[in-house]
Amino acid sequence: MAAPRRQTRRLERFELRGGLLGRYAVRRLVGSVPLLWGIVTLLFILLHAAPGDPMAAFFNPNVSPDVLEQMRRNFGLDQSLLEQYGRWLGNFVTGDFGFSYSRLRPVREVLAEALPNTLWLGATSLVVTFVVGCTVGIVQAVRQYSRLDHGLTFAALSLYSIPTFWLGVVLVLLVSSNAWPAWLDLPISGMQSLDYAELGAWDRIVDRIRHLILPTIALGLSSAAAVARYMRGSMLETIDEDYIRTARAKGLSERRVILRHALANALLPVISLVGLFLPILFGGAVVIEVIFSWPGMGRVMVDAIGARDYPLVLAASFLFATLVIVANLLADLLYAWVDPRIRYS
Amino acid sequence: MNAPARGVAPLLEVRDLRVRFESAGETAARAVEGVSFTLARGETLGLVGESGCGKSLTALSIPRLVDEPPAQTSADSSILFRGEELVGASQQRLRQLRGAEIGFVFQEPMTSLNPVHRVGDQVAEALWTRGEVSRKQAKTIALELLDRVEFRDPRRAMRAYPHELSGGMRQRALIAMAVACEPSLLIADEPTTALDVTVQAQILELLASLQADTGLALLLISHDLAVVSQVADRVAVMYAGRIVETGTARQVFGSPRHPYTEGLLRAVPTIDGAGGSLAMIPGRVPRPDAWPSGCTFHPRCPYAWDRCETDEPDLREGATSSGWVGARCWLEDEPAKRSGTGYAEVDS
Numbered sequence: 001m002a003a004p005r006r007q008t009r010r011l012e013r014f015e016l017r018g019g020l021l022g023r024y025a026v027r028r029l030v031g032s033v034p035l036l037w038g039i040v041t042l043l044f045i046l047l048h049a050a051p052g053d054p055m056a057a058f059f060n061p062n063v064s065p066d067v068l069e070q071m072r073r074n075f076g077l078d079q080s081l082l083e084q085y086g087r088w089l090g091n092f093v094t095g096d097f098g099f100s101y102s103r104l105r106p107v108r109e110v111l112a113e114a115l116p117n118t119l120w121l122g123a124t125s126l127v128v129t130f131v132v133g134c135t136v137g138i139v140q141a142v143r144q145y146s147r148l149d150h151g152l153t154f155a156a157l158s159l160y161s162i163p164t165f166w167l168g169v170v171l172v173l174l175v176s177s178n179a180w181p182a183w184l185d186l187p188i189s190g191m192q193s194l195d196y197a198e199l200g201a202w203d204r205i206v207d208r209i210r211h212l213i214l215p216t217i218a219l220g221l222s223s224a225a226a227v228a229r230y231m232r233g234s235m236l237e238t239i240d241e242d243y244i245r246t247a248r249a250k251g252l253s254e255r256r257v258i259l260r261h262a263l264a265n266a267l268l269p270v271i272s273l274v275g276l277f278l279p280i281l282f283g284g285a286v287v288i289e290v291i292f293s294w295p296g297m298g299r300v301m302v303d304a305i306g307a308r309d310y311p312l313v314l315a316a317s318f319l320f321a322t323l324v325i326v327a328n329l330l331a332d333l334l335y336a337w338v339d340p341r342i343r344y345s
Numbered sequence: 346m347n348a349p350a351r352g353v354a355p356l357l358e359v360r361d362l363r364v365r366f367e368s369a370g371e372t373a374a375r376a377v378e379g380v381s382f383t384l385a386r387g388e389t390l391g392l393v394g395e396s397g398c399g400k401s402l403t404a405l406s407i408p409r410l411v412d413e414p415p416a417q418t419s420a421d422s423s424i425l426f427r428g429e430e431l432v433g434a435s436q437q438r439l440r441q442l443r444g445a446e447i448g449f450v451f452q453e454p455m456t457s458l459n460p461v462h463r464v465g466d467q468v469a470e471a472l473w474t475r476g477e478v479s480r481k482q483a484k485t486i487a488l489e490l491l492d493r494v495e496f497r498d499p500r501r502a503m504r505a506y507p508h509e510l511s512g513g514m515r516q517r518a519l520i521a522m523a524v525a526c527e528p529s530l531l532i533a534d535e536p537t538t539a540l541d542v543t544v545q546a547q548i549l550e551l552l553a554s555l556q557a558d559t560g561l562a563l564l565l566i567s568h569d570l571a572v573v574s575q576v577a578d579r580v581a582v583m584y585a586g587r588i589v590e591t592g593t594a595r596q597v598f599g600s601p602r603h604p605y606t607e608g609l610l611r612a613v614p615t616i617d618g619a620g621g622s623l624a625m626i627p628g629r630v631p632r633p634d635a636w637p638s639g640c641t642f643h644p645r646c647p648y649a650w651d652r653c654e655t656d657e658p659d660l661r662e663g664a665t666s667s668g669w670v671g672a673r674c675w676l677e678d679e680p681a682k683r684s685g686t687g688y689a690e691v692d693s
Contacts, residue, residue, distance in 0.1 A: 252474055254436075338461060340460070
């Protein structure tokens with residue numbers, strides 16, 4: 001009963017500042033427009049500066065050079081770069097992301113399919129990263145210099161040093177090896193089993209979760225290790241604060257001192273890490289989605305780069321950049337929600 | 346230091362408290378070295394001394410709030426609270442006593458409140474977490490407490506976050522928190538040091554009036570002689586981890602026996618300048634890991650002679666015509682050595 005009441009009080013406070021909050025959010029988003037423009041423009045230049053021909057996929061003895069030339073004209077690739085840029089940007093701001101050269105479908109359609117899958121994997125990894133990382137960090141801080149602390153520090157540093165792509169491949173190898181126990185078998189590719197359509201509602205959920213496990217571990221583990229390091233440090237610093245001594249002097253249980261008084265304060269610097277880790281997570285997703293055949297934005301991106309599919313690469317990058325900016329904003333709002341001292345100014 | 350016999354056991358009896366900090370390969374820092382004192386119910390004891398003399402550590406040691414390690418309390422030390430030994434007591438028992446029986450007010454009101462929780466919640470928390478009252482009742486009591494510590498708008502203070510309050514208000518909130526469970530002992534560690542002088546007086550009055558209401562015993566730690574002289578019944582002066590002089594406030598401030606106390610008092614300006622020029626104690630407080638031989642004060646003492654450099658005096662207490670007094674000084678044996686000009690005066 002007490003918990004929901006506390007919740008409403010928090011919301012109340014949040015709403016009191018709601019007007020300011022809305023204005024702040026809008027200002028931040030408007031402020032990010034030039035940033036996004038800069039990102040896509042830079043990418044446009046880099047993509048066209050890179051060697052390769054978008055029509056290379058159609059090079060074939062049976063396709064006459066005239067046809068290829070016609071295709072180039074159709075896609076507007078025969079125009080000057082400046083013209084191409086102007087036309088592309090003009091369409092882009094109206095929400096027309098163009099036509100994918102390699103998939104021969106509107107870019108919008110391709111991304112609409114891939115985006116939810118990536119968000120699904122990304123959100124799961126983000127949550128797992130922070131829940132695992134924070135829990136480990138708290139345990140380490142509370143048991144500072146114990147064997148457990150040293151062991152976890154070693155584990156965290158080892159995991160942090162492992163590159164995502166290597167961990168992904170090793171997990172696939174491990175799970176598909178004969179030595180892996182059958183009862184622990186986990187799917188190593190795709191988002192769902194072949195017989196997904198025939199499964200009941202509950203089995204579908206289980207099937208989805210089982211498919212998520214390995215990519216989530218591969219994607220989130222090294223970030224979780226980093227979060228654990230930060231959380232340990234932040235928690236140790238917080239435990240030394242005067243108000244923790246005050247809480248102890250009140251005769252509170254150690255559990256309450258840690259979870260109620262120290263945690264909320266120790267989390268503050270860690271929350272701002274959410275925004276910092278998101279690009280790392282998306283960068284990792286590009287690799288992980290390829291390894292685990294996850295039909296998300298990362299795979300779309302890799303394929304599109306290989307095919308010099310300019311509109312698709314640009315639109316996908318734009319979407320990634322937007323996600324990072326929005327997530328950073330959300331992290332800042334979350335920060336303000338936890339810390340009453342923050343004012344939107 | 347033994348209080349005059351009153352026929353009742355004291356509320357608090359600290360005997361031979363020794364706390365040291367040990368780190369590998371270094372000389373142990375003896376931060377508190379054999380401190381003994383008693384505190385009766387309803388009494389106010391002022392613990393005075395310069396920074397680093399061990400008075401805060403002594404205060405924190407009573408409810409066992411010192412982190413061990415790095416600190417280390419000697420097994421021979423004894424802290425009897427209502428006859429119960431606190432050195433070596435279980436964490437569970439100590440938690441029961443903290444807040445409920447022993448309240449603590451800290452030096453830094455600016456950092457001693459949790460910045461992310463409402464003041465009202467922090468006060469109420471001391472009450473309902475003991476399971477004796479509901480959260481709702483605790484809120485009601487907290488509101489009364491905030492009213493008692495003279496918040497002009499206690500309802501607003503309940504909902505305020507610490508950063509929305511001034512230093513004096515935060516210290517009031519901390520006092521409300523410390524006395525929430527009506528403890529019989531309140532330890533106030535430099536409660537007014539971080540505050541403006543006008544606010545200092547208000548906080549001292551508040552402590553005195555709370556004491557008059559509830560009959561709690563107050564252990565007031567301060568480096569500020571003016572603060573202590575205002576409220577303390579008895580005074581203990583600490584230097585380099587030891588108590589060097591005890592007595593009633595009037596005795597200690599009126600006719601100090603220990604040269605250190607004398608120096609402290611002569612360094613305090615009076616409002617009418619009647620005290621003449623100010624004096625200065627030369628040198629500085631020695632570090633806890635490098636105490637001088639003999640009397641730890643001898644390098645700074647204007648009266649020191651060869652005996653002071655080799656032998657350490659005891660704190661000798663006894664009844665005199667003016668009450669129970671004592672000083673840790675060889676001058677107690679040889680009062681004739683208190684001669685010459687004493688402390689050099691500073692031109693003002």
